[in-house]
Amino acid sequence: MELTKMTMKEVKDYLQKNNTVIIPIGATEEHSEALPLGTDTITAECMAIEVGKLTNRVVAPTISAGNCHSITYAFPGTISLSPKTLTSVIVDYLKSLYKHGFRRFLFVNGHGGNVAPIRCAIDEVAPIFKNSRFAVGSWWRFEELAELYDSAGHAGRGEVSMMLYLTPELVHKEWFTKEEKKLPRYFVSEDLVSEITETGIISDNQNGSAELGKALFEKAVSVYVSMIEELEK
Numbered sequence: 641m642e643l644t645k646m647t648m649k650e651v652k653d654y655l656q657k658n659n660t661v662i663i664p665i666g667a668t669e670e671h672s673e674a675l676p677l678g679t680d681t682i683t684a685e686c687m688a689i690e691v692g693k694l695t696n697r698v699v700a701p702t703i704s705a706g707n708c709h710s711i712t713y714a715f716p717g718t719i720s721l722s723p724k725t726l727t728s729v730i731v732d733y734l735k736s737l738y739k740h741g742f743r744r745f746l747f748v749n750g751h752g753g754n755v756a757p758i759r760c761a762i763d764e765v766a767p768i769f770k771n772s773r774f775a776v777g778s779w780w781r782f783e784e785l786a787e788l789y790d791s792a793g794h795a796g797r798g799e800v801s802m803m804l805y806l807t808p809e810l811v812h813k814e815w816f817t818k819e820e821k822k823l824p825r826y827f828v829s830e831d832l833v834s835e836i837t838e839t840g841i842i843s844d845n846q847n848g849s850a851e852l853g854k855a856l857f858e859k860a861v862s863v864y865v866s867m868i869e870e871l872e873k
């Protein structure tokens with residue numbers, strides 16, 4: 641059930657039986673020349689909607705711009721919310737949902753730069769909220785996926801596979817890059833971003849497939865479903 645497609649009566653009825661809400665959060669940022677800017681948003685939203693269908697739980701509207709202040713902000717099309725702004729957006733999401741009775745919150749996260757702001761937002765509300773639980777899942781970090789693939793870089797094999805499975809019409813295979821830079825053990829200011837990447841791919845290769853995407857997607861969805869069971873125990 642998508643919150644944007646429900647009426648307030650349906651929300652009221654849902655809250656009589658359940659107080660879990662799934663919050664997809666992604667990014668609008670470069671994903672090399674071959675993948676769409678919305679890769680993280682599309683992935684998080686598709687996963688969240690599938691988890692919502694399987695568990696019969698409400699899915700909040702996707703937060704589709706993330707924190708991309710590091711690295712990808714340098715490339716065309718990226719829209720970035722600063723870590724502070726994104727934290728505030730998430731806090732307001734949580735407060736609104738809490739105000740109406742939601743108490744179990746599952747973030748289905750599609751973007752690395754969102755991890756710290758989500759955690760900061762939870763830390764902001766944890767002392768104020770009552771009887772609430774928060775879970776955050778970033779699919780590429782799930783250990784359950786490790787047996788399927790061993791690379792989790794930006795715009796790399798995992799995301800290529802995910803897009804080939806979910807939205808193949810948005811993948812430009814003819815623009816795949818061969819760049820494979822090893823990630824240094826430091827961060828850079830934006831003027832030095834070419835030390836990390838010149839083509840927008842970070843620490844990975846683009847040898848993906850729709851089959852791998854399907855396997856990663858289904859496994860990630862099953863992990864999220866188990867996270868909901870744990871949230872509601």
Ligand SMILES: [Zn+2]
Nearest residue numbers: 679680795799
């Ligand atoms: Zn991504």
